[in-house]
Amino acid sequence: MDWTEYSTPSFDELIDPAGQPRPAARRLVEYLSGLSGRELAERQDAADVAARVMGITFTVYSDGRNVDRTLPFDLIPRIIDRREWERTEAGLVQRMQALNMFIGDIYGAQRIVRDKVFPAELLEHSVNFRSQCVGVRPPLDVWAHICGSDLVRDADGTLYALEDNLRIPSGVSYMLENRMVAKRVFPELFDTSAILPVDDYPSQLYDTLAALSPRPGDLPTIVLLTPGVFNSAYFEHAYLAQAMGIELVEGSDLFVADDDCTYMRTVYGPQRVDVIYRRVDDLFIDPEAFRPDSVLGVPGLIRSWRAGKVALANAPGAGVADDKVVFAYVPKMIRYYLDQEPILPNVPSYLCHDQDDRRYVLEHLDQLVVKPANESGGYGMLIGPRASREEREKFRALIQADPRNYMAQPTLSLSTAPIVTANGPAPRHIDLRPFILSRQDTCVTTGGLTRVAMTEGSLVVNSSQGGGAKDTWIVDLDEEGHG
Amino acid sequence: MLSRVADDLYWFSRYLRRAENTARLVGVGSLLQLDLNRSVRFSWRPMIATVGAEDLFGACHPQAEDADILDFLLLDPRNPSSLRVSVEQARELLRGIRDALPQEVWEAVNALHLYIGAEGSKVLTRRYRVDFIHHVTDGCLKVGGLLQANVSRDIGFQFLRLGTAIEQADMTTRIIDAGASGLVTPRHEEDREAYQNMQWMAVLRSLAAYQMYRRHVRQRVSAAHALRFLLHNTEFPRSVLFCLVRLQRILPAMPPRPAVERALTRVTGLVRQADPAALAAGDPTAFMDEAQVYLGQLHQAIAESYFAG
Numbered sequence: 001m002d003w004t005e006y007s008t009p010s011f012d013e014l015i016d017p018a019g020q021p022r023p024a025a026r027r028l029v030e031y032l033s034g035l036s037g038r039e040l041a042e043r044q045d046a047a048d049v050a051a052r053v054m055g056i057t058f059t060v061y062s063d064g065r066n067v068d069r070t071l072p073f074d075l076i077p078r079i080i081d082r083r084e085w086e087r088t089e090a091g092l093v094q095r096m097q098a099l100n101m102f103i104g105d106i107y108g109a110q111r112i113v114r115d116k117v118f119p120a121e122l123l124e125h126s127v128n129f130r131s132q133c134v135g136v137r138p139p140l141d142v143w144a145h146i147c148g149s150d151l152v153r154d155a156d157g158t159l160y161a162l163e164d165n166l167r168i169p170s171g172v173s174y175m176l177e178n179r180m181v182a183k184r185v186f187p188e189l190f191d192t193s194a195i196l197p198v199d200d201y202p203s204q205l206y207d208t209l210a211a212l213s214p215r216p217g218d219l220p221t222i223v224l225l226t227p228g229v230f231n232s233a234y235f236e237h238a239y240l241a242q243a244m245g246i247e248l249v250e251g252s253d254l255f256v257a258d259d260d261c262t263y264m265r266t267v268y269g270p271q272r273v274d275v276i277y278r279r280v281d282d283l284f285i286d287p288e289a290f291r292p293d294s295v296l297g298v299p300g301l302i303r304s305w306r307a308g309k310v311a312l313a314n315a316p317g318a319g320v321a322d323d324k325v326v327f328a329y330v331p332k333m334i335r336y337y338l339d340q341e342p343i344l345p346n347v348p349s350y351l352c353h354d355q356d357d358r359r360y361v362l363e364h365l366d367q368l369v370v371k372p373a374n375e376s377g378g379y380g381m382l383i384g385p386r387a388s389r390e391e392r393e394k395f396r397a398l399i400q401a402d403p404r405n406y407m408a409q410p411t412l413s414l415s416t417a418p419i420v421t422a423n424g425p426a427p428r429h430i431d432l433r434p435f436i437l438s439r440q441d442t443c444v445t446t447g448g449l450t451r452v453a454m455t456e457g458s459l460v461v462n463s464s465q466g467g468g469a470k471d472t473w474i475v476d477l478d479e480e481g482h483g
Numbered sequence: 484m485l486s487r488v489a490d491d492l493y494w495f496s497r498y499l500r501r502a503e504n505t506a507r508l509v510g511v512g513s514l515l516q517l518d519l520n521r522s523v524r525f526s527w528r529p530m531i532a533t534v535g536a537e538d539l540f541g542a543c544h545p546q547a548e549d550a551d552i553l554d555f556l557l558l559d560p561r562n563p564s565s566l567r568v569s570v571e572q573a574r575e576l577l578r579g580i581r582d583a584l585p586q587e588v589w590e591a592v593n594a595l596h597l598y599i600g601a602e603g604s605k606v607l608t609r610r611y612r613v614d615f616i617h618h619v620t621d622g623c624l625k626v627g628g629l630l631q632a633n634v635s636r637d638i639g640f641q642f643l644r645l646g647t648a649i650e651q652a653d654m655t656t657r658i659i660d661a662g663a664s665g666l667v668t669p670r671h672e673e674d675r676e677a678y679q680n681m682q683w684m685a686v687l688r689s690l691a692a693y694q695m696y697r698r699h700v701r702q703r704v705s706a707a708h709a710l711r712f713l714l715h716n717t718e719f720p721r722s723v724l725f726c727l728v729r730l731q732r733i734l735p736a737m738p739p740r741p742a743v744e745r746a747l748t749r750v751t752g753l754v755r756q757a758d759p760a761a762l763a764a765g766d767p768t769a770f771m772d773e774a775q776v777y778l779g780q781l782h783q784a785i786a787e788s789y790f791a792g
Binding site for chain 2: 228229238241242247248249250252253264265266267268269
């Protein structure tokens, strides 16, 4: 593989601006340089086959074709120096602790509102605030047990938090699977480099769930609640249930009895369930409490949860902190609850309900990304530098009419990493989604899922829009400073 | 074991066994048709009654041609027991319980589904009909073999066995019924007995029982002998009593449920007390219907005991 032509205007994760491999990536880049084009193509084929063979067990077929595992896998791992990672990890742990305290406070005394750190009117307009959760104290005071935070690196090399997915984040199965593929394709590198393992995640997740059991002491019955086989993340649900050895259940498999306990229907009769790792959205989880038309949920589940008879992970209502305007307050939450300075910076955010911020946004519409507070999936956004004058004027009017509902961020130049193409290595934009587990203590996956915008120049890493994935290596440097 | 998963495993094995028997039924009709000379009339019509779909068929095809009957039995999506629908149902159930069964099971069922979709229309032409039937029965047996060879003998496996045994008992009574209802009608009265025996040979063949019949019975095929063999033989795995005895042996491996044991005792008693000679002399249809009702009650007891949760 020839690196002489490789260059990118963005920050590159593997190659420095002088064209030299970064220290942690040195062994990898040297190794890849020694491979001919044919050898590389063979490895890519081997990776594709390995992914198919491993993934196929869980793949939903439609007329014999694989419709589920469509996430393209690129061979070249993304590498992060362990020293940098440890700092990031500490930042994520700090962030998660503050977020859990915030959620608990919001459904409890609302100290942060009384102390005027967080404006009350933002809460009133939050679509993810659940009044059914007010006054509840979940086990260990943890609300978001599983979080997937998206991190991006800007041109100057700073790693920023872009958003925290606190509802039902997905993608961790791809992280685990990508590592299995990489081990098959690059066994030599795993022998010679200090690449930290990731496969502890299912055990960590199991322990996190078990810690919530309302019947401590007994072996808890834990289930994963899926919307069913036609859900796009069903692959992951089945994968995790199998990896943890727990039952994969659908709403109709569970019921809540008069004793407020939750049971699953088994051939031996009803069996009490202690902990539910639910991958069904809040609004569909209990037709008695939320959407009455939901057939995915379990009637009475919120009653059972409020009575402390069953634990839900994540707790209903945790999504209140998963909101683009609330996101902007995370640094303030860290200072308020933990009395610490944030380790991991937020992507700078301008909240349009604030007069100064609004003025700045309206003056710089051509440089900013404007987002509505409560939309997700990239809907209703303005990407200033790429928008027409009419679109910018339309947003100017929208912001002035309803400033509370808008926030803006600078257009980041996401960092790149090389992928294998027919013309040699080529840079593509990437992000990183680590997963954070919270119980008595908080732990973070070693690295996370690196998502890649496979199209040249694209900044969109979402799998639904042509995104792919890479394995992520956290590498320990040796005495000579080589990874 | 979740009740839903047990329910799906049970029905998966039933649909699979139903598909295989339906294919066999049509296969034997095809062979029989070739053996007959012009002095008899062959009719596919009783096979519609076999699968309990007279009314539906009448509504779909007021003018019944042979091709309509074959299409209805094998390919028609409107017939809930057609071969195509049975395989599709098995495949849909399997989607949700794939982690409970080996990967190859999914591949084999999917291959069968794709084959019926691509080659199904061939069955309407005589030239390809037998090939098609062979391919389908082989495909079903492959799945059965994978289940036997590769599935752990846990509680889930017991539900697969339960479904297979009940479905086979039920299909055997239905195929006997079809044979007795007269697939062939001789034009001359003196030919009646010869053709009747030929018809029972066809019934035996459709249950893959002809060769085993010859080994066990060592007598020319007659209605009484064939009925005795298909109802009471305890060594041939598609006989009704064999299936019921197998069910009795499965139950101790399951959580005990008196309603299921009672229903099984009842249907076993009915079958044991049947007199094949008397049934052969008269019309066995009423008895077969009664056996099907009792099997239906056994199914109800299983569903209420294990699947309702």
